[in-house]
Amino acid sequence: MIKAILTDIEGTTSSISFVKDVLFPYAANALPDFLQAHWNDETVQAQVKAAAQESGTSLGSAQQASDLFLKWIAEDRKATPLKALQGMIWAKGYRQGEYTAHLYPDTANCLRQWHDQGLALYVYSSGSIAAQKLFFGFSDAGDLTGLFSGYFDTTSGHKQDSHSYLNIQQAIGLPAQQLLFLSDVEAELDAAATAGLHTIRLDREGSQGPSKHTVVTDFNEITLPG
Numbered sequence: 001m002i003k004a005i006l007t008d009i010e011g012t013t014s015s016i017s018f019v020k021d022v023l024f025p026y027a028a029n030a031l032p033d034f035l036q037a038h039w040n041d042e043t044v045q046a047q048v049k050a051a052a053q054e055s056g057t058s059l060g061s062a063q064q065a066s067d068l069f070l071k072w073i074a075e076d077r078k079a080t081p082l083k084a085l086q087g088m089i090w091a092k093g094y095r096q097g098e099y100t101a102h103l104y105p106d107t108a109n110c111l112r113q114w115h116d117q118g119l120a121l122y123v124y125s126s127g128s129i130a131a132q133k134l135f136f137g138f139s140d141a142g143d144l145t146g147l148f149s150g151y152f153d154t155t156s157g158h159k160q161d162s163h164s165y166l167n168i169q170q171a172i173g174l175p176a177q178q179l180l181f182l183s184d185v186e187a188e189l190d191a192a193a194t195a196g197l198h199t200i201r202l203d204r205e206g207s208q209g210p211s212k213h214t215v216v217t218d219f220n221e222i223t224l225p226g
């Protein structure tokens with residue numbers, strides 16, 4: 001019996017286009033000035049040092065750091081330091097009302113229903129935990145953060161690595177067979193299934209082709225595995 005649902009964001013609760021066409025360009029445009037203005041902040045320096053280590057380059061100036069992070073954004077690299085900085089930058093956009101986070105029309109109602117049925121809800125995204133909280137705090141359906149029992153990001157490991165799901169399962173404290181993972185990416189679902197979680201693939205456009213996992217086009221079609 002399923003006791004908790006772990007959900008991806010981009011392509012699952014929300015459109016890929018909102019992340020790629022709104023959030024990523026917003027961060028890319030603001031990044032050079034943000035790094036210049038906050039270069040000596042401890043939180044920023046911690047991410048710059050981690051990025052220097054990950055890339056094997058020295059990032060001695062805001063310009064050098066900016067060039068690397070912009071390259072990583074263009075490559076859609078799921079690097080933890082980049083994701084942390086993006087989250088810091090997106091905060092301003094959400095708080096100033098420049099955008100709200102896209103949710104598919106079924107998302108908020110189904111999350112509320114599952115929560116009211118007593119299921120624990122968790123998020124697992126490559127976006128930082130701070131960015132996830134902003135996303136669901138400033139969503140098209142208002143503040144949904146009260147529905148979630150916890151958030152996981154790449155500090156638990158990468159989404160296509162089965163060890164990440166073992167880490168998350170241990171942190172949640174339920175057996176893997178009581179967890180259901182929702183995602184639009186086959187390789188993420190394969191990794192979760194290897195760790196023993198139930199899986200359902202979201203094919204929001206109905207165009208993704210065959211899958212080893214149960215496929216639905218929206219959350220209303222989900223029947224919880226027994």
Ligand SMILES: CSCCC(=O)C(=O)COP(=O)(O)O
Nearest residue numbers: 009010125126127131132135
């Ligand atoms: C927290 S919203 C931004 C998500 C993000 O930065 C990203 O790279 C998408 O990752 P996901 O794992 O949700 O597909």
Ligand SMILES: [Mg+2]
Nearest residue numbers: 008010011184
């Ligand atoms: Mg996704």
